[in-house]
Amino acid sequence: MKYVILIHSNRMSQEVWEQMPAEERGAGLARYAALHEDLDASGELIVSEALGLPPTAKVVTVRDGATMSTDGPYAEAKEYLAGFFLVDVDSVERAVEIAARIPEAEFGNVEVRPVMDLSAFEL
């Protein structure tokens, strides 16, 4: 089963991160590295990426066939997506276990969403 683990951040959690002493931040990054290593070893990781901060975002709209792209209005948004993991695991419990190991879970919040598939059913 595939799950996407969404790492939500906000200005406050970003400040916490920025003001963190270097060694503490290093420890956080080491936890990320260890998580990646474990997920590679178990074969559960499909992809994971960290995303640029909201000021780097473009918002795209198509109106009457015309494409418009503006700098994201989301700079002011309280919550924004900071990164994600796409994993392929045996159960939702396992996906939650992985999400709990993401450092942001301690000061931001991390969301686990199942990926819909094309599986059929018998009735």
Next chain:
Amino acid sequence: MPSSYERLEPLLRSLTPEVLGALVRRYGDWQTCEDAVQEALLAAAVQWPRDGRPANPKGWLITTASRRRIEMWRSDSARQRREEQDFALSQSELASAPAVDDTLTLLVLCCHPALTAPSQVALTLRAVGGLTTAEIARAFLVPEATIAQRISRAKQRIKADGARFELPPRDEMPARIAAVLHVLYLVFNEGYTASSGTSLNRVELTGEAIRLARQLHSRLPEDGEAAGLLALMLLTDARRPARTTADGALVPLAEQDRDRWNAAAIAEGTALVTHALTNTRVGAYQLQAAIAAVHDEAARAADTDWRQIATLYALLSALAPGPMVTLNRIVAIAMVDGPEAGLAQLAAAGADPGLAGHHRVAAVRAHLLDLAGQHEAAREQYRLAAQRTLSIPEQRYLESRAAR
């Protein structure tokens, strides 16, 4: 008109376990041998259509894989010289080696208990099934790098665990065979449940699972569950032609055009499960196959022997209980004793932690309410189920029922 590679593919895949077995028997290091065999298969896929099929395909693959294996070791030149001498000596011996059957050993090794299920599946499909990493990746809709990593880590893990290329002790065999059956079941299920999706470039996983289950059954003819699993696959896959409409929408069992079911597969599956149930110890795959057989033998949905299905589900509940078994049993009971009886049981079962909030409870309740003539209440339950399912085709179906 199939391409020349498509015509070659079944031969290449059927030779994979024999070629790998021959190499491992000679050189011992099955991790490297597995990579070498994979490369030899790719070389054959390129060269044979161009240069013609060799007179002895198996010998060609063994020779090529042996050479590739040496190339992989080339960094150490002293070792290389030694290896090449070995190679020259061993070629005639290898090509004429008796066809010792390594399929079972390979299956058991690939489904090693130290591995996660996705890793067992990937390794089995490559080492025994002869699929390429790219084909496995497409089949499971994940990036090729993910599968490559999964396979290489799985092989390291098996090596670290000290497993050897031989069958485990007799007392460990039942658990190891159960793991193999589970992996083949997963492969089949992945292929079967996804068959309504975009199948472009996707390897036929159901066909592959049936082929491997057939091989396992032929090695273990006395194993009732190996027979049961093969029967279950055949009896389920037999309905595939009637299971989707031209535009990919799912057709429920009750509404399928049964003339389009595969009669030969049904006959073979029914014979297999009948023999297994009569002669071996009963197991969960046999019971599921028996249920599929009862469905398949009804010429019309209305002819279905629901009483027998309810009995089989009762046995399955005792042997291998699970939330889906409970729900299916309730449907069967409703078909025998009426929808109200089913709804009453469903109210009790819905409190089970494994079923609480599950969309299938709402879907079954909707179905039973419909049968009971309570269409408005049924629509509400269909909507509820549609919001919670994770299957896109199922969501389409449930939404269409809610809109009726």
